[in-house]
Amino acid sequence: GKELxxxxxxxxxxxxxxxxxxxxxxIVATILITPLKLSxxxxxxxxxxxxxxxxxxxxxxxxxFISGFFFIVSAWDRHMKIFYIYPVADNFILWLNIIFLLACxxxxxxxxxxxxxxxxxxxxxxxFVPTLLMALAQSCQILYSNWSxxxxxxxxxxxxxxxxxxxxxxxxxxxxxxxxLMAPVILYxxxxxxxxxxxxxxxxxxxxxxxxxxxxxxxxSNYRKFRYRxxxxxxxxxxxxxxxxxxxxxxxxxxxxxIVATIIILDTTTEITNxxxxxxxxxxxxxxxxxxxxxxxxxxxxxxxSYVNSFLIVCLFWFVNHSIFHYIHHMTRLMNVxxxxxxxxVCIIPFCANIMVGYANKVGDDSLTVVITLYCTNLFIIxxxxxxxxxxxxxGDR
Amino acid sequence: GKELxxxxxxxxxxxxxxxxxxxxxxIVATILITPLKLSxxxxxxxxxxxxxxxxxxxxxxxxxFISGFFFIVSAWDRHMKIFYIYPVADNFILWLNIIFLLACxxxxxxxxxxxxxxxxxxxxxxxFVPTLLMALAQSCQILYSNWSxxxxxxxxxxxxxxxxxxxxxxxxxxxxxxxxLMAPVILYxxxxxxxxxxxxxxxxxxxxxxxxxxxxxxxxSNYRKFRYRxxxxxxxxxxxxxxxxxxxxxxxxxxxxxIVATIIILDTTTEITNxxxxxxxxxxxxxxxxxxxxxxxxxxxxxxxSYVNSFLIVCLFWFVNHSIFHYIHHMTRLMNVxxxxxxxxVCIIPFCANIMVGYANKVGDDSLTVVITLYCTNLFIIxxxxxxxxxxxxxGDR
Numbered sequence: 150g151k152e153l154x155x156x157x158x159x160x161x162x163x164x165x166x167x168x169x170x171x172x173x174x175x176i177v178a179t180i181l182i183t184p185l186k187l188s189x190x191x192x193x194x195x196x197x198x199x200x201x202x203x204x205x206x207x208x209x210x211x212x213x214f215i216s217g218f219f220f221i222v223s224a225w226d227r228h229m230k231i232f233y234i235y236p237v238a239d240n241f242i243l244w245l246n247i248i249f250l251l252a253c254x255x256x257x258x259x260x261x262x263x264x265x266x267x268x269x270x271x272x273x274x275x276x277f278v279p280t281l282l283m284a285l286a287q288s289c290q291i292l293y294s295n296w297s298x299x300x301x302x303x304x305x306x307x308x309x310x311x312x313x314x315x316x317x318x319x320x321x322x323x324x325x326x327x328x329x330l331m332a333p334v335i336l337y338x339x340x341x342x343x344x345x346x347x348x349x350x351x352x353x354x355x356x357x358x359x360x361x362x363x364x365x366x367x368x369x370s371n372y373r374k375f376r377y378r379x380x381x382x383x384x385x386x387x388x389x390x391x392x393x394x395x396x397x398x399x400x401x402x403x404x405x406x407x408i409v410a411t412i413i414i415l416d417t418t419t420e421i422t423n424x425x426x427x428x429x430x431x432x433x434x435x436x437x438x439x440x441x442x443x444x445x446x447x448x449x450x451x452x453x454x455s456y457v458n459s460f461l462i463v464c465l466f467w468f469v470n471h472s473i474f475h476y477i478h479h480m481t482r483l484m485n486v487x488x489x490x491x492x493x494x495v496c497i498i499p500f501c502a503n504i505m506v507g508y509a510n511k512v513g514d515d516s517l518t519v520v521i522t523l524y525c526t527n528l529f530i531i532x533x534x535x536x537x538x539x540x541x542x543x544x545g546d547r
Numbered sequence: 548g549k550e551l552x553x554x555x556x557x558x559x560x561x562x563x564x565x566x567x568x569x570x571x572x573x574i575v576a577t578i579l580i581t582p583l584k585l586s587x588x589x590x591x592x593x594x595x596x597x598x599x600x601x602x603x604x605x606x607x608x609x610x611x612f613i614s615g616f617f618f619i620v621s622a623w624d625r626h627m628k629i630f631y632i633y634p635v636a637d638n639f640i641l642w643l644n645i646i647f648l649l650a651c652x653x654x655x656x657x658x659x660x661x662x663x664x665x666x667x668x669x670x671x672x673x674x675f676v677p678t679l680l681m682a683l684a685q686s687c688q689i690l691y692s693n694w695s696x697x698x699x700x701x702x703x704x705x706x707x708x709x710x711x712x713x714x715x716x717x718x719x720x721x722x723x724x725x726x727x728l729m730a731p732v733i734l735y736x737x738x739x740x741x742x743x744x745x746x747x748x749x750x751x752x753x754x755x756x757x758x759x760x761x762x763x764x765x766x767x768s769n770y771r772k773f774r775y776r777x778x779x780x781x782x783x784x785x786x787x788x789x790x791x792x793x794x795x796x797x798x799x800x801x802x803x804x805x806i807v808a809t810i811i812i813l814d815t816t817t818e819i820t821n822x823x824x825x826x827x828x829x830x831x832x833x834x835x836x837x838x839x840x841x842x843x844x845x846x847x848x849x850x851x852x853s854y855v856n857s858f859l860i861v862c863l864f865w866f867v868n869h870s871i872f873h874y875i876h877h878m879t880r881l882m883n884v885x886x887x888x889x890x891x892x893v894c895i896i897p898f899c900a901n902i903m904v905g906y907a908n909k910v911g912d913d914s915l916t917v918v919i920t921l922y923c924t925n926l927f928i929i930x931x932x933x934x935x936x937x938x939x940x941x942x943g944d945r
Contacts, residue, residue, distance in 0.1 A: 165797055165869055172570070172805035180813055184820060247862040251855065254812050258851075261816045262840060271840035399563055407570035411578070414652050415813075418581055418659045442660060442669035453656075457649065464645040471563055 163238040166246060168400055170228060173250045175404025178221045178492075179412060180257045182500050184264040185214055192507035197516035197523075200504075210264050216355035217260045218496060220325075222489050223358065224253060225401060227287055227322065233392040234310075235294035245290045252282035268348055270333035277333070280354075281326040288319040314385055317366045325358025363390070395480040398488060402470060405492050410463040413456045413502050421449055451509040459502045466495060466531055473539050484541055491534035497527050561636040564644060566798055568626060571648045573802025576619045576890075577810060578655045580898050582662040583612055590905035595914035595921075598902075608662050614753035615658045616894060618723075620887050621756060622651060623799060625685055625720065631790040632708075633692035643688045650680035666746055668731035675731070678752075679724040686717040712783055715764045723756025761788070793878040796886060800868060803890050808861040811854045811900050819847055849907040857900045864893060864929055871937050882939055889932035895925050 187200055201207050228249070232238075238246075259276040266272060295315050332350040336343055370386055373379040424445065446453065470491070477484065501524040508516040585598055599605050626647070630636075636644075657674040664670060693713050730748040734741055768784055771777040822843065844851065868889075875882065899922040906914045 161873055165801065165872070168798070169801050169805055169865060169869075172801055173809055176805060176809045177812075180809070180816065183813065183816055243866060247859070247866075250808075250862070251858050254809050254858065257812060257816055258819065261819055262843065265820065266840060266843075269840065275840060275844065400566070403563065403567045403570055407567055407574060410648075411571055411574045411652050414575075414655060415578055415581065418578065418655055421656065421659055422582060422663065442664060442667065442673060445660065445664075446673065460649050460652065461645070464648070467567060468641060468645075471567075474563070475559055 160237050160239050163232055163236055163242075166238055166243060167229075167232050167397060170246060170250060171225070171397060171400040172404050174221060174225045174228070174253060175401050176408055177254050177257060178218055178225075179405055179408040179496055179499075181214055181217045181221070181260055182496050183257065184261045185210060185500050186503045187507060189507055192504065193511065196514045197504065197508060197519045212352075213260065213263055215493065216352055217256065218493050219489075220355040220358070221253065221256065222492075224249075224283055224287075226485075227359070229394055229397050230389055230392045231287065231291055231294065232397075233394050234389065235291075239297075241293060242290055245286045245293070249283055249286035249290075252279040252286065255279040268332070268344075268351055270336045273329065273333040273336070273347075273351065277326060277329050280329055284322040284326050287322050291315060291318050291322075310385065313369075313382075314389070317362060317369075317386075318389065321359035321362035321366075324362050325354045328354035328358065391482050393480045393482055393485045395474070395477060398480060398485055399474060402474075402488060402492060403467070405495060406463055406467040406470070409495055409498055410460050410467075413459050413499055416499075416503070417449065417452045417456055420452060421445060424449070451506050455502045455506045455509070459498055462528065463495065463498060466491075466535070469535050473535065473542055477542050481545075483545075484538060487534060487538045487541065491531055491538065494527055494531045494534070501527055558635050558637050561630055561634055561640075564636055564641060565627075565630050565795060568644060568648060569623070569795060569798040570802050572619060572623045572626070572651060573799050574806055575652050575655060576616055576623075577803055577806040577894055577897075579612055579615045579619070579658055580894050581655065582659045583608060583898050584901045585905060587905055590902065591909065594912045595902065595906060595917045610750075611658065611661055613891065614750055615654065616891050617887075618753040618756070619651065619654065620890075622647075622681055622685075624883075625757070627792055627795050628787055628790045629685065629689055629692065630795075631792050632787065633689075637695075639691060640688055643684045643691070647681055647684035647688075650677040650684065653677045666730070666742075666749055668734045671727065671731040671734070671745075671749065675724060675727050678727055682720040682724050685720045689713060689716050689720075708783065711767075711780075712787070715760060715767075715784075716787065719757035719760035719764075722760050723752045726752035726756065789880050791878045791880055791883045793872070793875060796878060796883055797872055800872075800886060800890060801865070803893060804861055804865040804868070807893055807896055808858050808865075811857050811897055814897075814901070815847065815850045815854055818850060819843060822847070849904050853900045853904045853907070857896055860926065861893065861896060864889075864933070867933050871933065871940055875940050879943075881943075882936060885932060885936045885939065889929055889936065892925055892929045892932065899925055 191200060256276075256279055259272070259279060262272045262275060292315065295310055328350055332347045332354070335347045335350060340346075366386060370383045373382050470488075501520075504520050505517075505524055508520050511517070589598060654674075654677055657670070657677060660670045660673060690713065693708055726748055730745045730752070733745045733748065738744075764784060768781045771780050868886075899918075902918050903915075903922055906918050909915070
């Protein structure tokens with residue numbers, strides 16, 4: 150259909166737009182770990198137990214990271230589904246996507262505020278704004294795509310969906326920001342449980358945002374099935390829910406692996422810059438440093454070794470993932486979910502590398518043992534996820 | 548050919564490996580701008596002219612950035628050519644690529660050292676190591692791919708190349724590290740011009756590394772043409788040199804756009820973290836900060852506005868690029884070069900955003916005017932490159 154698309158200048162196939170969105174979303178999901186990192190002062194002062202276990206704040210912040218990750222992933226999942234059903238874009242859809250991506254990329258900033266000053270009303274209102282923007286952009290896109298399908302060339306795959314299906318979609322997109330808006334409202338109520346109730350609302354909004362509406366829709370479809378013997382509705386919603394595009398899952402996964410593998414070198418670069426760039430005039434150091442370029446590298450040898458180590462580990466896991474995906478003929482929803490969980494733990498690798506470097510040259514406590522145990526547990530979990538995924542592909546495909 | 552590839556487990560199509568390499572290389576090319584950034588103290592102390600124009604160091608560092616960028620791009624270009632000729636990979640090639648990527652991703656670290664302490668012998672030796680590793684990995688890959696082509700299924704496109712062609716390829720890969728090795732050697736010679744000569748060697752190694760060998764090969768092919776009337780050699784080397792895969796150029800371009808668009812939010816996150824995280828205990832601030840979450844955002848309003856601004860500009864340029872590539876049927880070498888130059892200036896956008904934020908709230912000098920002029924000039928150059936690319940696609944294709 151290339152000729153027709155090129156004849157009507159306003160429409161184009163959306164592969165490259167999808168790849169661009171996948172890349173940006175993968176970067177956003179990976180950046181979310183940044184505020185969890187410990188500064189070198191924190192690591193020098195306290196043992197790893199003091200920094201992680203004994204402070205309830207860290208657990209809360211870790212849960213925050215997980216919910217943020219799944220929030221971004223579910224936005225990506227919706228994005229994939231919309232483009233699966235309507236694989237043609239025009240300029241308006243493109244701009245909607247840019248607004249969507251802009252709002253998405255502000256999420257790490259909001260999460261940094263959440264990490265630093267906690268879930269207080271002002272922060273929650275700030276978090277609400279990009280969430281609403283994302284939901285509005287996606288709602289507009291699905292409404293517009295469904296409305297403009299008549300103007301598309303007929304041979305391009307585009308389903309006809311009724312008001313109810315599209316209505317449920319829009320409702321599910323808008324439900325997360327609505328839930329999130331409840332949280333700051335509740336904080337104004339004069340009750341001793343307000344913080345607790347409010348944080349439940351935040352967690353539900355981020356983790357299960359659209360799931361509630363989907364459950365309602367299932368009830369509705371079952372009602373139609375038993376009341377009017379209307380089986381088509383259930384088939385239609387299954388089209389929306391089970392839609393998984395293998396190439397897009399691969400793109401998103403590749404993006405996360407590539408960024409996790411290289412983001413550690415960015416930290417290393419910054420660390421070395423800070424170490425050398427203590428006074429202002431750049432090159433006056435040159436004479437003193439002549440013998441010391443190796444010394445600088447030697448001083449940050451743990452950082453560099455840890456970088457090489459993490460890079461090779463990430464590449465190894467990428468290779469395993471690549472080999473598994475090589476055998477997938479038909480990607481199912483369950484495989485996608487398992488793969489996403491594996492990605493979550495891949496995103497934690499930069500954090501593990503950060504604490505390993507921080508405690509590598511600290512003597513006096515057994516923090517390093519704990520850190521290495523944590524690192525290895527993380528790698529073990531990723532490995533287990535890959536094995537389960539592999540078994541699913543190998544034996545579940547029959 | 549999917550069945551045959553799957554029957555012989557050891558070989559696989561390399562699309563995903565190529566996409567992963569493109570992503571990592573795009574990140575590496577984008578990170579190179581990091582050491583150029585000015586710290587907020589430097590911007591508070593000096594005017595923009597003092598920071599940029601009046602210091603010869605900045606010009607040198609800027610030239611360094613450009614040569615680093617082109618060094619990474621030429622490594623990517625060679626990578627694209629090898630996979631264009633041999634589009635099938637196996638485990639050995641995959642591991643060679645991982646070593647190649649690891650060496651590539653260490654380049655920004657070496658460049659940071661170059662930026663901070665200048666081109667002294669120890670830094671040059673440190674830069675030589677990853678450069679050599681990259682060249683060795685690519686040499687091994689081309690030798691192995693050419694050698695193992697007999698074991699491939701016959702229907703998979705794989706050219707038969709003689710020793711001379713492959714020899715020239717390997718020589719051109721290894722020439723850049725050899726030139727680079729000359730630079731520290733020259734520094735030990737007792738001559739007043741040693742620094743000058745040495746930096747010429749560095750610049751040549753980074754910018755024109757493999758071009759010299761290619762010129763030699765052209766002479767050789769002309770010699771064969773006139774001496775033995777052997778025209779096939781010229782055709783064969785053209786296959787290697789003119790090979791441009793449109794999809795890979797798109798991937799690399801998308802990668803650079805996606806990272807440039809989002810890397811600024813990473814800086815913003817770090818900045819806000821530093822602003823709030825002044826004392827150690829995380830959540831003790833919560834009470835004081837309750838009214839101040841908006842205040843924090845207001846304080847860094849320039850950073851956030853500049854982020855939104857840069858994001859929209861980058862997306863706009865991505866859109867223009869996307870529209871131009873939509874009309875490209877056959878990608879030529881010249882288009883690729885023009886596109887690469889446009890990418891160079893896209894990579895400078897984070898630097899422009901950095902200085903714009905730094906001088907946004909500084910009163911007393913007219914630095915902001917200079918900064919905005921610089922930013923706009925940069926955008927103008929990107930725009931002009933896109934227009935030239937567009938004219939080339941529109942009128943050169945006939």
